[in-house]
Amino acid sequence: MGNLKLTSVTKSFGALTVLHDIDLTIDNGKFVVFVGPSGCGKSTLLRIIAGLEDISAGGIEIGGRDVVQLSPAERKIAMVFQSYALYPHMSVRKNLAFGLENLKFKRSEIDTRIAEAARMLAIEPYLERKPRQLSGGQRQRVAIGRAIVRNPDIFLFDEPLSNLDAALRVQTRAEITRLHRQLRTTMIYVTHDQVEAMTMADEIVVLNGGRIEQVGTPLELFDNPRNLFVAGFLGSPRMNMLKGKVTAVGEAAAVIDVGYGVPLKARIDPAAAKVGQAVLVGIRPAHFAIGDSEGLPFVVQYHESLGTETYVYGTLEGRDEQIIVHQAGHFAPERGALLRIMPLPGRVHVFDPDSGLALPRTIEQRSAAHEHA
């Protein structure tokens, strides 16, 4: 069974600790994405699960079995490498067969599995070719095929799409998702691309500086980021941040002043906020309504039209921090135009500027956010 349990996994290279006390449980059959900026430890964590790196401390269980002392081959995992790591001197067929031959599978069983994987990935026409005779996308499929024939408990993907061009990346993304639905096997997928994370994952693990920042479904993380890092990392363009001050705390919502005499309502737990407390207010570009008279004064600098949507870049009147506002459809404000923008109700995130943590929200807020989504 492909469930995975990491307990207090720590990894150090000499004096440098790259993973701190990672605790993580992944249920069987889930598609989990490790996401984070370069150097956050996501690839190292994947390689630790694969058995390609030792751990300095902690425990790893796969299917309830302690695998810390086991070699990669004994862990019943298969890995797809960023570089594909196909054996360049072997044909596609031999690449697929190599692992099974090593495990002393019967010839007939090997042939059956290769035929099945080749059909599933539509690589039948290339079985006798060498990897260098294939395009990047085809190599990618062969690399996935090599993982499939092993019939592993867990698939590990290390940034598998980063060497493909944009169009192929979108296509392969969909194919991997389809493959997961078909195989129902646990897949762990490392990427620095938050779009891949959002579109593919059942569950996202956000890593930063060797620590897990937050674990949850894509929408949980999007709607309720636990801290400034997650709020800034997921969502593109990134969340806007405004400095503010709590002016009133009520049962259902707190009132926050960000200037311009426009009080913002945020549904945060009254126990968590104090009047007079300095906060950071986070609002995603898509969560502004552009009004006529009400709202914050927004001075337009320029806009980007993507056809079906428009991003307007500017600042609040008299301030320097850039604010991005999303608008559906065509929208072409003049440079220097003054717009009034108002955050949508229930879409205001509030953070403690010192700890970076989000102030806990009221329960209604969470469900409301889900309905909106």
Added chain:
Amino acid sequence: MSTPKATDLGGRALDFVMGIVEAPINGFERLMGRKRMPYLFLAPNLILFGIFTFLPIAIAVGYAFTGGTGLFVSERPFVGFDNFRQLLQCEDYFRPGSCRESLFWTAVWNTLWFVGFNVTATLLVALVTALILNRAMAARGFFRAMFFYPVLLSPVVIGLIWKWFLDRNGLLNAFLQMLGVPPEIFLLEVGWSRFFVVVVSVWFHMGFYTLILLAGLQAIPKDLYEAAAIDAASPRRTLLRITLPLLGPNLLVVLILLMIRSVQIFDEAWVLTNGGGPGTANSFIVQYIYQMAFGSDLRLFGLASAASVLMGLVLLALTLIQLRLGRKMES
């Protein structure tokens, strides 16, 4: 000339030299045209190469068809294929004694045996050494330098060192005596002397081949080994199915160089065995050529040249076959 201002000494020296050569080079460029300039820069090397490599080859080929003992072409009568006939005239090529030039055929067979043993032994030793040095180990740089060090020595020095080591009163016999083993006159016994000619040659040259193989090993991407580890490949399977096939082109280069160099065995063996001894047990083709031309006032330049030409043709054939194989391997 507007080179950036150099502050360091090397940079200033370069500026100085550039200042001197700039005007003549510009002059040549106007004279010859830009397209022909590369040949100007190649010329010095080509001229030296021509004088010391191409010209001697041409002279040797020419001399192979002449007779007599004169040094200059004008003093040498044309004899057609006589020299080749003399070398190749044989009742049974497997019995050098039955050949008109028995010394030549003894040398040919000695050389063939030497090439066989030396190529195999050097290849194996260099490969194993490269595989060990390729692992993450302490003092890797030291060992790499140590194995390469003999390559830097002169063949004559190598011959003398080992002679001193293997001599009747040498280090090895002293050591054996300490262990209670009776001394052996290694260099005067046919089997031992041949064995040690190979040992010395392996020791002398392995560092060079180890370096080529090590470079090849380090060019194999690390993730292929990780993929193989996940694919449950045993160390033996990894070596046979991943490492060796991917090292193929380097092994081929090593094999070609080794064969060519082994056929050319002469200097260190000549010094070590006191001129090919005992008897003619270690007399090789190059030694035969040397002795015919320059040894004991024979001055048989024609015969020596003919033997050189034959050896050159064999080496050329070997190289062509191996290049063909290499191309086949790649496609």
